Amino acid sequence: MPPLPRTASLSLQQAKPGETYLIHQISGDNHAALELTVLGLPVGRECRLMRRLPGGGVVVARDNLRIALGPDLAETIAVLPLEPAL
Numbered sequence: 041m042p043p044l045p046r047t048a049s050l051s052l053q054q055a056k057p058g059e060t061y062l063i064h065q066i067s068g069d070n071h072a073a074l075e076l077t078v079l080g081l082p083v084g085r086e087c088r089l090m091r092r093l094p095g096g097g098v099v100v101a102r103d104n105l106r107i108a109l110g111p112d113l114a115e116t117i118a119v120l121p122l123e124p125a126l
Contacts, residue, residue: 048121049119050121063084063118076113088101093108097109
């Protein structure tokens with residue numbers, strides 16, 4: 041059984057390192073959504089917030105890939121926290 045999303049969405053900037061999230065929405069222009077899709081982070085994809093970077097950026101993991109995102113791009117990503125399936 042896949043993990044279940046919790047109800048409240050938050051920006052990736054507000055997310056807690058070490059937790060897994062479902063990308064729920066990408067706000068802003070279509071360029072941000074296209075850029076994230078090319079990076080392998082489209083809406084509906086799971087990712088794990090690995091760490092915060094100096095200056096406000098974040099590092100997310102998708103499969104075996106680590107992706108660094110700047111603070112402006114990370115703020116456009118709305119995520120839903122996932123909790124492990126029981």
